[in-house]
Amino acid sequence: MDYSVTAKKILKAVGGEKNIQSVTHCMTRLRLILKDESIVNDEEVKKIRGVMGVMKKAGQYQIIIGNDVAACYKEFVKLGSFQEKAGESGGSNEKNQNVIMRILDIISGCMSSLIPAIIGAGMIKVLVVILGFFMDSSSQTLQLLTVMGDCAFYFLPILLAYSAGKKFNTNPMLVAAVAGVLLHPDFISLFADGSVKFLGIPVINTSYSSTVIPILLTAWAMSYIEKFVDKITPSVTKNFLKPFLILLISAPVAFIILGPLGGVIGNGLATIVYAIQTKAGFLALMIMSAAMPFIVMTGMHWAFVPISITALATPAGDTVLLPAMLASNLAQGAACVAVAMKSKNSDLKQVASASGFSALLAGITEPAMYGVTLRLKKPMWAACIASGIVGIFIGFVQLAAYAFATPALVALPQFIGGDSNMNVIYACIAGVASMLLSFVLTWVIGFDDPVNEEEDEEEIEETNLFIENEESKEAEEVFNRVSGVEVKSPLTGAAVPLNIVNDATFSEEILGKGGAVIPTEGKVYAPFDGEVSTIFDTKHAIGMVSETGVEVLIHVGLDTVQLGGRHFTAHVENGQKVKQGDLMLEFDIEAIKSEGYDIITPVIITNTDNYVDITARRGRQIQAGDALIKAVK
Numbered sequence: 095m096d097y098s099v100t101a102k103k104i105l106k107a108v109g110g111e112k113n114i115q116s117v118t119h120c121m122t123r124l125r126l127i128l129k130d131e132s133i134v135n136d137e138e139v140k141k142i143r144g145v146m147g148v149m150k151k152a153g154q155y156q157i158i159i160g161n162d163v164a165a166c167y168k169e170f171v172k173l174g175s176f177q178e179k180a181g182e183s184g185g186s187n188e189k190n191q192n193v194i195m196r197i198l199d200i201i202s203g204c205m206s207s208l209i210p211a212i213i214g215a216g217m218i219k220v221l222v223v224i225l226g227f228f229m230d231s232s233s234q235t236l237q238l239l240t241v242m243g244d245c246a247f248y249f250l251p252i253l254l255a256y257s258a259g260k261k262f263n264t265n266p267m268l269v270a271a272v273a274g275v276l277l278h279p280d281f282i283s284l285f286a287d288g289s290v291k292f293l294g295i296p297v298i299n300t301s302y303s304s305t306v307i308p309i310l311l312t313a314w315a316m317s318y319i320e321k322f323v324d325k326i327t328p329s330v331t332k333n334f335l336k337p338f339l340i341l342l343i344s345a346p347v348a349f350i351i352l353g354p355l356g357g358v359i360g361n362g363l364a365t366i367v368y369a370i371q372t373k374a375g376f377l378a379l380m381i382m383s384a385a386m387p388f389i390v391m392t393g394m395h396w397a398f399v400p401i402s403i404t405a406l407a408t409p410a411g412d413t414v415l416l417p418a419m420l421a422s423n424l425a426q427g428a429a430c431v432a433v434a435m436k437s438k439n440s441d442l443k444q445v446a447s448a449s450g451f452s453a454l455l456a457g458i459t460e461p462a463m464y465g466v467t468l469r470l471k472k473p474m475w476a477a478c479i480a481s482g483i484v485g486i487f488i489g490f491v492q493l494a495a496y497a498f499a500t501p502a503l504v505a506l507p508q509f510i511g512g513d514s515n516m517n518v519i520y521a522c523i524a525g526v527a528s529m530l531l532s533f534v535l536t537w538v539i540g541f542d543d544p545v546n547e548e549e550d551e552e553e554i555e556e557t558n559l560f561i562e563n564e565e566s567k568e569a570e571e572v573f574n575r576v577s578g579v580e581v582k583s584p585l586t587g588a589a590v591p592l593n594i595v596n597d598a599t600f601s602e603e604i605l606g607k608g609g610a611v612i613p614t615e616g617k618v619y620a621p622f623d624g625e626v627s628t629i630f631d632t633k634h635a636i637g638m639v640s641e642t643g644v645e646v647l648i649h650v651g652l653d654t655v656q657l658g659g660r661h662f663t664a665h666v667e668n669g670q671k672v673k674q675g676d677l678m679l680e681f682d683i684e685a686i687k688s689e690g691y692d693i694i695t696p697v698i699i700t701n702t703d704n705y706v707d708i709t710a711r712r713g714r715q716i717q718a719g720d721a722l723i724k725a726v727k
Contacts, residue, residue: 097162099598100144101169104157107139111174119167120207122460123149124157131155143598146465160449160461200261204310205399207257208250212399215246216499216508223497223507247403247498251276251302251309258313264320268340269313275345276302276309276353292346298354304407306400308356312348319343376489379418383485384478386422387463403498411494411511417524419457420493420501420509421484424525425477425532426462427453427502432536433466433473439544442466454529457500470541480531484524491520569712576709576724581640582621582674583711583722584648585695587613591712595696597652605647606702609710609722611695618648618679619718620672621697627669629679630655633662636678637700644725645701650681652692661685675719699725 108114108128115127128134136148139157144166149156159166170176222239229236246253251273259266275281284290285299302308323339324332398415405412430450434443449462467474495501496511509521583589590610595601600610618636622644628637634654638646650662661682666672686693699708707726716722 096598097144097166098169098172099602099604100142100159100166101173102604103142103602104139104145104166104170105173107134107142108155109133111176114174114176117167117170117176118207119159119163122158122160122163122458124159124163124167124170126155126157127153128155143602146461147468158460160452160465201306201310201400204254204257204261205306208253211246211253212250212498213500215243216497217505219243219497220499220505220507223510243497247406248303249277250304250306250403254306254309255313258310259316262313262317264313264317265337265340268320268337268344269309269316271341272312272316272344272348273302273309276349281349292350295346295350297349300354300357302353302357304403305357306403307359308348308353311352311356312344315347315352316340316344319347376486378414379489380482380485382414382418383421383488384482386418386481387426387459387467387474387478390422390459390463399498402495406496406498411496412498413492413494416495416498416501416508417488417493417521418481418485420495420521421481421488421524421528422477423453423457423459423501424503424528425481425484426459426467427451427455428480428529428532429473429477429536430462430466432533433470433541436537436540437543442544454503457502457505472539472541473536476535476539477532480528480535483531484528487527488520488524491516493517493520493524570714573709573711573721573724576707576726578705578707578709578724578726579640579642579644580622580721581644581646581697581699581723581725582619583611583716583718583720584618584621584678584697585611585613586615586617586718587611587695587716589711589714589716589722590694592696592698592710595652595694596692597696600649600696600698603702606698606700607708607710608646608696608698609712610697611716611722613650613683613693613695615718616681616683617677617718618650618681620674620676620678621646621648621722622674623672625669625671626666626678629664629666629668632657632659633664633679634659634681636666638672643701643704644699647696647698647700649696649698650679650693651686652694654686654691657686657689657691661689697722699723 104124105111105114108126109130113129113133115129117127118125131150134155139145139148144159144162145157146160147158149158218239222236222243225236225239252270255270255273256266259269290297290299300308320336320340323336323343327335327339402412402415405414427450430446430453434446434450437443437446445461446466449465453459453462463474467477493509494512494517495508497508499505499508501508503525506518506521506525509518511517588611590612592603592608592610593601595610599605621638622640622642624638624640624644626636627639627645628635630636632655634651634657635647635649638648640646663680664678665680666676666678672678683693697710699705702708705725705727708723709726710723711721
């Protein structure tokens, strides 16, 4: 996949650099904040090769790319001067949401950028669990690995401070400094000697490691504190007095008021959720597991992360989010595997296989959902039914996770823990059941298998025949009605539309508009009176300029530059004047095909911008010298 092309198409589709306020990315999505979303045609964005789907949420225009989003982002940022404002909302959508949805969006937006660190540390904790069976607990290697796995969770408030500061438009480094106060060893040790007071005000002893709500509240408060301090400090003193006053005010507010309050809120939410789970665990887990794909689509699964992390810090572990994701992730992956095995479409097989293994092994389900199950619909329902059924089992046995990692086959050790080994056995049973049910349901329910475009093109290429239908008749009538400068066909063969060419450079009209011919004779004739402007050393392509100013590129085959001139014989040279119908090039069709190259030949008008419209013939046999393209001034 050439993401430089994808990035260019996306930039154009969203209104260009002038319509973009900022850009960032998460694990699977390119996240844009646009000045005006209304000018963007979602369907056009979805058609771009490499784009799996589009999501509009909390002022962000999210383009789902999949596992290769970092590569797409790298190419995208080369195209302009874009700011990176993680989590910031630039639209009006957030203002129109109710309070609960705004709070969930804030938590989700702040948490999403932390996920790589949390998942990385979580997988190290899983590794520690596995190595614990083979290494002594006194091993320094194991102890250091434990530190590596714990660090992201212990210092989570500091990591979260940065993204929360950006979200609330306050200085993220100052927020991180306040988070550091709450985790400072001396701050913690003060409580060992008894009660602690600041200016006579009692400070409540609360553990802030691995917490989320306290620092979110602090960042929110600091956004107002910073504005207040900015107003009261003279300009000449802002460099030193402003950060001094912000820290001096914010830190006490954090450890006296907001920190303890956040701790109470966080523990309260966890208590409520797990009380519901205890009373009706099978029902809660059935709904959560079945609905998880749609929760993931909105990004709201990250809003549950604070509750999950709070639960992981207790002996009981997480019995809601991670177990539900285990059932859902494996169901999505198995559905994709079923699609890959049953489909006869080579493109779908490739996408489904890659997406399925991504979900099964890494727990990354967005490529599976947007590329396969949601696209085909029936496999999505099969996966949801399967994970919902398994969710009932998970609720009954009260399956718990003891380490934060995206649930998948390689992360099953995250379920090792508790009073016995039954928990991890239940996890294995749930995983196998979810995969088997989803696979069987997908296979039995079936899906509408898309037509294999490559096979269709190959059939056209082999037979060089078209079935005349209403569409081809209408296209011919439109072509005949157009009055413009004619470009004759340089080859004999089948005239086909440019969009079936299996090369984005031509099919997406990056070089210009035109048509294509699947040749039945290995000869290229001059399409008009003019001059050969360029003939490549490899002889696979010829550039021409007509006497009327039409610039044309004739590119014989796809990627045939790799042949280095083999199987081509040129009869013209650079700068040579030609008449329409003069033989310019010969090539051996069978020899080129035997080396694995597609012989479809694009004929492109490279100065497309000079014309109001360009129409090409398609869906019919054509002889060299017949009109192929008409360019309207």
